[in-house]
Amino acid sequence: MTGSPLTTPVVFLLGPVPVTLPVVVTWGLMAAMALGSALAARRLRVERPGPVQTVLELVVETLRRQIAETMQTDATPFLPLLGTLFLYLAIANLSGLVPGLKAPTASLETAAALALVVLLSSQALGIRRRGLWAYLKGFAHPTPLLLPLNLLSELTRAFSLSIRLFGNVMSGEFVIAIVLSLAGLFVPVPLMALELLLGLVQAYIFTVLAAVFIGGAVGTIERG
């Protein structure tokens, strides 16, 4: 890694649209996740499930339970969004440990895109669940004087989401790259193990915060 960690290399141009490396890696991860899910969920059985099916059910049920505990409501309607968010973040964060790959979440655009999706999703779900007027009135709670601050906090929360994710993943990879260039092949291994843990922790934090934001928007929990 010789370039700046803050730059996003363009792989190719699709007309006027530059397709950067995070986008390409994301496509690969999307294909792997979709294909893997389709294959794993191909022969699901009610009785005597196999090991793969058991793992799938364990992952899905754990996600649903965790989201339900966070949002204090039935998690099934929110499972595709938040579950996919966690799985993508975990896999994307860990993909940086694969030699030759760079985690898509180490780019600010990817983190910003995910934060933007969470921001827009929370607004859309809040309006759909509570109605436009009631949802907008929530920004003037507990007093209309706090309306500008509440609106600002919506944006800053999404911003902090993206920056937190980007900073942690990017810094981890950057530190590993520096140590690797200075100390040799096996010295960064402990740091990579730490990065493995940090990647999962960041995925968890991002997902839980997203669940909190959406829960606050739909009114199942207090708006943070």
Added chain:
Amino acid sequence: MHIDGWTILLQAVNFLILVWLLRRFLYRPVLAVIAERQAVTEQVRTEAEAARQAAETARRDLEAQRTALPAERDRLIAAARAEAEAERTALLEKARTEADRALEESRGRLAEEREQALAALRRQAAELGAALAARLLRDAPADVLTRPLLDEALAAVEGLSDARRHALANGVAPVPVHVVAANSLPAEDATRAGDRLAAALGRPVALDVVEDSSLIAGVELHFAHSVVRRSWKQTLAEAKEEMTRHDSARVDADAVA
């Protein structure tokens, strides 16, 4: 630092597509299987609960039956005891009645046999007394005993009404009179008898004297249609009959009492 808007847009679209893909290929089938398994589990649990309820009901029924068994047993024992007591009482009453009846029959039979024995003894005593009297009278002088009886028989004829005496005469003369005496009548006695009969009947009498020692003592005057008896044979027979009749009357009186 440069932030590429296209990358943000593409990554956002990529993520939404990934949401749709995982929803289609992961969440929906896995959640369906979990829901189906939960339904099956719930059904099994419901069936198990129903079976448990049935078992609990059966256990309660058994418990109730087990609780009711002593009471039912006591009731049956009490009923059996009451029935046995009633049957025992009935049997005792029946036995007592039969015993009383048998005792009464025995008493009656004993009384009857006793009366029969007493009657037989009395008869035998009367016959023995009559035989004894006959034996004693047979040793006595016959003419001494016969004469008063002859006079008594003649007095009886004389004491009859005129119509009876006329009937004894039967319209014939002399009137045949068959005199049966226990011993041979002395001539003066026969004459005196003929005279008194002729006087009583108002016409002559033809006496025919016959001896019959069975009379013991006394006479019998046989007319055409009547007999006047004055003899110890008759007296003893009357006494024996009277004794027997008195015994029968006393037995009847005892029976009535």
